[in-house]
Amino acid sequence: MAARVGVVTFPGSLDDKDAARAVALSGAEPVALWHADADLKGVDAVVLPGGFSYGDYLRCGAIARFAPLMSELVPAARSGALPVLGICNGFQILCESHLLPGALTRNSSLRFVNRDQVLRVENTGTAWTGDYTGGQEVLVVLKSGEGSYVADEETLDDLEASGRVVVRYVGGNPNGSRRGIAGITNEHGNVVGLMPHPEHAVEALTGPSTDGLGFFTSVLGHLSAEAPAHA
Amino acid sequence: MARVVVDVMLKPEILDPQGQAIAGACSRLGFEGVGQVRQGKRFEVEVEGEADDTTLADVRRLAETLLANTVIEDFEVRVA
Numbered sequence: 001m002a003a004r005v006g007v008v009t010f011p012g013s014l015d016d017k018d019a020a021r022a023v024a025l026s027g028a029e030p031v032a033l034w035h036a037d038a039d040l041k042g043v044d045a046v047v048l049p050g051g052f053s054y055g056d057y058l059r060c061g062a063i064a065r066f067a068p069l070m071s072e073l074v075p076a077a078r079s080g081a082l083p084v085l086g087i088c089n090g091f092q093i094l095c096e097s098h099l100l101p102g103a104l105t106r107n108s109s110l111r112f113v114n115r116d117q118v119l120r121v122e123n124t125g126t127a128w129t130g131d132y133t134g135g136q137e138v139l140v141v142l143k144s145g146e147g148s149y150v151a152d153e154e155t156l157d158d159l160e161a162s163g164r165v166v167v168r169y170v171g172g173n174p175n176g177s178r179r180g181i182a183g184i185t186n187e188h189g190n191v192v193g194l195m196p197h198p199e200h201a202v203e204a205l206t207g208p209s210t211d212g213l214g215f216f217t218s219v220l221g222h223l224s225a226e227a228p229a230h231a
Numbered sequence: 232m233a234r235v236v237v238d239v240m241l242k243p244e245i246l247d248p249q250g251q252a253i254a255g256a257c258s259r260l261g262f263e264g265v266g267q268v269r270q271g272k273r274f275e276v277e278v279e280g281e282a283d284d285t286t287l288a289d290v291r292r293l294a295e296t297l298l299a300n301t302v303i304e305d306f307e308v309r310v311a
Contacts (some may be wrong), residue, residue: 059300066297096300103303105241110248150245150303176246 003223005216006043008073010064014051015087015199022199023047026216035067039194045083045127045219047075048090050143050197060104060146061092070097071205075114080188083127083219090184091193100184100193101159102151107144108176116208117142117196118170119182123163126189137170138211141200149177149184149195159184160173167194233282234311235290239299240271274298275311282310 003025007030009016020030031043035053043202053064064070065128070093078084078098086094107113118139121132132138151159156178159165167183175195183194198212241247250269257265276293278286291308299306 058297062297062300097301101302103300105245105246105303106247108248110252136242148246152244 003028003044003220004042005029005219006031006032006040006046008033008046008069009047010035010036010051010053010067012052012055012087013049015049015197016051018197019047019049019087019199022202022213022216025202026213026220028216028220030063033069035064038068038072040069040072040076040082044223045052046077047086047199048084048086048093049199050088050090053089053093057144059092059096061089061094061096064089064093064210065096067198077186077191080186080190083190083222084192085128085215085219086191086193087197088195090145092146092193094193095192097228099191100154100186102149102178104144104146104182104195105150106146107148107174112143113147113174114141114143115135115174115176116140117182119194119196120170121167123166123189125163126166126192126218128192128204128215128218129166130221131218138167138189138198138214139201139209140196140198140212141198142174142196144175144195147177147195149181153180156181162187166192167196173218206229233280235276235278235282235287236289236307236311237274237276237294237298237302237306238271239274239294239306242303242305243292244258245303246311263264272298 005028007020023030077084120138169180185192198215201207201212254268294306
């Protein structure tokens, strides 16, 4: 039986269809989840997609954090049981929910950045990066206006020391993120958030590469290792 | 009805590129005396009844739960 990976749609989500398509291409069954239903439909993992939930009102992700679905998702993610991948706005939601430390602020250039972006994968021990090799460089898409990752020095030191920086920008810092951090994970490695979009780099026709597919195949490997019933 | 004001500002150590852009515009407009500018948000919250200690405590809880992200922002609560 194929793993079931939920993709949450909030009002203003933009990349939920692309994320569902990436899930399907990885060999899993995408399951549409609705922000207003406090029901995870028994999925094995969840993707919080990019976009502009609630129009980015107040702060990016600040209102989506309190959606009924999040009341189910947050405890399951915090316990380490449920793999969750937050992309772009999804990363912002994970930080606002305090599932990940730090916050995303306005790009230092004040300009929306939209370009192909090389990342270095620095942690392959997470639920979402096991199919990469350590130090591997991948080409995906970056498109965000508030992608500058910030946290206090102590938190940054802790992230580095514990290997929780998952991906880092290569070839210059596109948005002023502290220490070039593009994505991080929680202490269990089940929750990963990143600003760039792996779901836009899964097919040669529409993406700059197919490097992004590894995030979606990785979680399947993680799930079958966790629960042999899936194997 | 009472009105309670919540001011939210980025913490001093957080870079404020919008404030920097405004400061740049100030000097272009000839406001030579303007140094650093930092941009924040002001919320005006109408509450039922008096703005007593209980009400202000509620608004403070609202501010730290929703209005401000205390990872990057500080806030102040006062009666208008």
